[in-house]
Amino acid sequence: MEKDRKDAGAISITAMADMPYYYHVGFYYSRFLRELRDSKRIVGVKCPECEKVYVPPRIVCRDCFVTMEEFLPVSSEGTLLAYTVTNFSYTDTTKGEPKKIPYTAAYIKLDGSDSNIVHCLDETDETRIKAGMRVRAVFSGDRTGDYFHDIDHFEIIEH
Ligand SMILES: [Zn+2]
Numbered sequence: 001m002e003k004d005r006k007d008a009g010a011i012s013i014t015a016m017a018d019m020p021y022y023y024h025v026g027f028y029y030s031r032f033l034r035e036l037r038d039s040k041r042i043v044g045v046k047c048p049e050c051e052k053v054y055v056p057p058r059i060v061c062r063d064c065f066v067t068m069e070e071f072l073p074v075s076s077e078g079t080l081l082a083y084t085v086t087n088f089s090y091t092d093t094t095k096g097e098p099k100k101i102p103y104t105a106a107y108i109k110l111d112g113s114d115s116n117i118v119h120c121l122d123e124t125d126e127t128r129i130k131a132g133m134r135v136r137a138v139f140s141g142d143r144t145g146d147y148f149h150d151i152d153h154f155e156i157i158e159h
Pocket residue numbers: 047048049050051052061062063064065
């Protein structure tokens with residue numbers, strides 16, 4: 001494809017675009033972010049039919065299709081289900097800067113939750129990480145209402 005464009009005489013340029021944007025995250029996610037920011041508390045919402053707890057909160061149970069309104073805190077500790085140590089950077093949308101590498105993306109099931117979250121783990125040595133490990137959230141000292149900032153990272157509780 002690139003060769004075809006060059007053969008046709010097309011010219012490519014590289015440019016950076018500074019495009020800040022704002023969007024409303026909705027009532028449920030706003031409450032989730034406020035609890036993190038104001039109380040270092042992770043909240044979910046419980047289905048009145050099947051009693052599953054979703055973190056972050058969502059309005060409708062994916063299985064029962066009923067509206068969920070019971071917010072409740074879950075633990076800031078949980079189990080590491082899966083992870084990947086990444087050596088490929090991307091632009092961190094909250095900072096507009098390249099993400100420092102390596103970093104470990106972690107798939108975590110918090111105690112008291114029936115869904116899973118993604119965040120960063122502070123360990124990048126793959127020989128020291130195993131699925132099934134216990135992890136805990138480490139909160140930022142200057143929380144702003146941003147999930148990936150207010151929970152700074154997760155740390156391994158036990159090896
Ligand atoms: Zn349900």
